[in-house]
Amino acid sequence: MLISSAVLCQIGLNLARPLISYKVLALGGDSIIVGLTSASYALVPLSVTLWLGRVSDRRSSLRGIAVMGTLLLAVGPFVLAVSPSFLLVTVASALLGMGHLCFTIAGQSAIARVDPLNHRDAAFGWFAASFSVGQMVGPFLAGLAMGSSEGVPAEVRLADANTALLIAGVISVLAVPFAFGTAVKYAPVDKMDAASPSRPDSFSALLRYPTMRTNMMASVALLTTTDILVAFLPLLGEEKGVPPVVVGILLAVQAVASIVSRLLLPVLLAHWSRPTLVIASLAGAGTTLALLPWGFQFPWIAGIQLAIGGFFLGLGQPVTLTLVTQAVPPTSRGAALALRMFGNRVGQVSLPTAAGLVAAPVGPSGALWMSCVVLAAACLRRPGNKQDQGPPSNGSCPEQE
Template sequence: MARGVRAARPGAWLWFLVVSAALTQTALNLVRPVTTYKLLSLDADSVTVGLVTAAYAVIPLVTAMWLGRMTDRVRELRTMVLLGALVLALGSVALSVAPNVALVAVASALLGMGHLVFTIAGQAAIARHAPDDQLDQGFGWFTAAFSVGQLAGPLLAGALLGSGSTVDSPERLADIDLAFWIGAVLSFLAVPVLLVRARSARSGRARPRNDDDAAAADQAVPATGELEVVPGTSPQASMLRILRVPGVPSHMLASLALLAMLDILTAFLPLVGERAGVSPAWVGVLLAVRGGASIVSRVLLPWLAHRMSRRTLLLISLYGAGFTLAVPPAVITVPWLAAVLLFVGGFCLGLGQPLTMTLVSTSVPSSWRGSALAVRLVGNRVGQVAMPLLAGLVAAPLGPAGAIWSTCAVLLVSGLEKTLRR
């Protein structure tokens, strides 16, 4: 009886985590496209948009590994998830009141920190509670909630900003501020969702692994390649040790490229649309189509994973997204065609992120999983800093579409690396 109750708890925690993820990611994906329109109202150019987009990942870049180690040690991960939601709300408020580009960049960095804390704590909870054969399902539902936000957030942004007004009109500026405040409220709504669960499960908190647990996990899931783990004497996880595990750097490159594509689309598709005379409402619909396609792919991921290898699915993700997402900037004035291409590309993008989480998690000892996922996030944040800077530089001579094309090239390079690497 007690054993049955204990087995049910991780599933309940997962569903509360999924709901809170949908709320916070709706807020995030409402706020980030609107940030581009606020920058345009401040006379920012493509390079400035790239710099502010990079600022989103600067603080997370230097804190991700430390947070990952904390998730391996902390008893109650729910507190970290709650903190992430609150920092996201604070970042949205800061964006609303920021009077210039510099403070918009600072507020964007705060938003990125909130997203990192929420994401790394949620991933660590799944890696801690889910059996290996259910990791694809757990990460798939968690990232599907992110895709729900990537669908709902841009739709909401487009509805709020509408199709009229110039970029610096009082009406547009008022709509931008309203969007930021709605983003803050949505992030705050995630807090009671998790607090309700905290009260109902107070007597059954997850037990952190002690040294014996870690030793048993290491014996069950040994490390591969050069790194040898002796049961009961597992070395402390470090970035260098994790990166020495065969396959991990390759999985990180794929994850970096996939996440950078999401960021570049979110930041630069509104700029492409503005230059082409496409309204914010239509841009919101296009971004939402991309997010909706990722929901479909993540819901289907457990079914697909039973029929194809993870490596094959990841190659489909990288090549499919790289080729199809290069075309929408050139055909954005034909919305139905851009939407079809964004759906296909979004479906492919949606497959990749949960697969890289699973591949990184299963490449290392179980007691390292929180740290390994943090290293993966460090790689993601490197990409989120470097890729917008590169995209901004490419966009200067080629226009904002060049930013998207350069990121598609990185996706294809990652796919080629995995094709050549056995």
Template sequence: MGAEANNAASGTLRWLLVLVATALLSQTTLNLVRPVTTYKLISLDAGPVTVGLATAAYALLPMVTAVWLGRFSSRIPKIRFLMLAGAGLMGLGSLGIATAQGYIMVAVASAVLGMGHLMFTIGGQSSIARYFPDDQLDKGFGWFTAAYSAGQFLGPLIAGIILGTSTVADSPERIADINLSLWIGGACALLAIPLLLPNLQPKIKKVAASSAPKPQASMVSILKVKGMPSHMLASLTLLSILDILTAFLPLVAEKHGVTPAAVGALLAIRGSASVVSRLFLPWISRHFSRKAMLLTSLYTAGITIAIAPVFIDTLWLAGLALLIGGFFLGMGQPVTMTMVSTSVPSQDRGAALAVRLMGNRLGQVVLPMAASTVAVGAGPAGAIWFCCGLLCLSGIEKSLRK
């Protein structure tokens, strides 16, 4: 039994390392492509409303397919195939944005990118929920999302280095650099495919898939679980601020004459801080309750990130605000994953995580459109402040819930 347990633990760790490596590549793609998409739209003479609509398009397909994909992930024995398809679509979407000549094609390619990211994310999260014991879920989700945060650091940094310090939005050199960045982003996603082709999924003796309890929970029944809507509200606000920040910080910077390289550095600071918090999440979770961690994440991130647009001209202050905000943002998301997955029976965890993702994508469709409307009157910084306010409101809602 001891040798069998060791083999199982070794298989689980090996698969987690594959998940971490492919998550790093997929998130590098996503966080390189998405801010550069804003610069692509700026070069096409787009305004805040167009940027908001293109940002919302990213989440449109995932919003309507998330629950079905979640149930599918609970049944599919070789879950890496779902992740393989996701990586391929992310590469395709990135290349589509690079070759797009107008707003509509950028939006369509963004939707393909979003669908690929959803498929990869559901596959990765469902793997952790399936193969990790409950007392190690924080570790599994923490490592997986730490890789996401590392990609959130590398993607904007690479984009900033390529785009450089020019502030001429539609110069031929800037447009060429934008397209080069997008091609590099697509290549990163495709590099995940060779890592997922070998069958390295854990060979753990669990109840056979054919005799395991079938997922029974519907979306409505999952949403009726005590605390689930509250967990999902926190999750969608924590994720949506990343989208709003990625899409609108370049607009704030363009307005103030701040270079793309500086924007890339600021977004990289935010991502690196999230890496640190997620690596330390197992230690933090031993000393604080999940609710306390989530509340601290919502309030602190909401307040500190709102400061960044105010001091965009003073880069060290904006960087400090994003450093603190990024740390607490990084802590909140994996906590919501654990809270959602432990609120339902094990056979329904894939579906529950998918409902969470559907809520996230709903937020990613609705909030960018709402934020872009705010930006028309208050400027692009208003879009960021709007979402920061929602973080704090979510914290209040969570505080009042027993």
């Protein structure tokens, strides 16, 4: 039920998000406003992320949080469809961000709580793959809705975007019954592990784990790169003369590749360690996507580049989830996942805004190159191969591995 709900609400979300860029352009906006609306998707949830993580640790059932997330994801596209101004578009984008936050924390916390370590990579991989299905189908439907014609008048673009946003809302509504079906009772964290009777770590204590910091950086880099692709590939397509339907197909190719890498995680982990796969994810995605602007006007070249880049982008996220939950005591897993998401949201606020500022003088290619620099920085900051270690048995927070 969790995976079914995830697939539907992520299709609706990822159908709506590329349309925000087209709607902003149709309303007369530019790349800076696209960056700001993309940042609003993460800005408002920042204020409740850490609190929601603690709540997930205390609740015996996470159904209420999951249902709230799907409801917000259903409301957001309808608000976007009727928004006549940049301000309301920004508000609707924030609603989508809140819905995504609630649903993701509920799902990740449930997996961290009930799945043993040897199954956790695969479970996170399936959950992440369901998100990738949405990232595949959603942009493809958005491209079909916007059509293949070039030079379309702004009012026609706006009407097409509004119609597609209504479809996105309907798809998200279909996810709500499945979210209600996730009514599983989980053991509270204070009863899960008798060997860990200590109180949950504070957020500052969690940040003292080197594993926590480095995997947060990797997660931020990978997630914001995906967001920048969704927000700025439509602009790159407009610049290069690539029709929206082709842009939607290319984003779908990237998502398919992410699904493949996430479903192959058990096979890959049989040959390589988790930290090695994270490093490969960062380096492979950064190298491939840095070349994307030069081949984007040739769809088959861009398709190959996005397939390779999407494979590496999808690979790292579920692995960092396992490393984060392994790094902390059981009583702090929900908080650690929320802290990781908090870092993601900070990145989603700051980096798309910075990408918009870079794209203003340089063009949308500059936004992609900036994300590649962030990927490289996260890769270079990773220490040796000790990331698979869990928390120390005495519950202390070491400054070094």
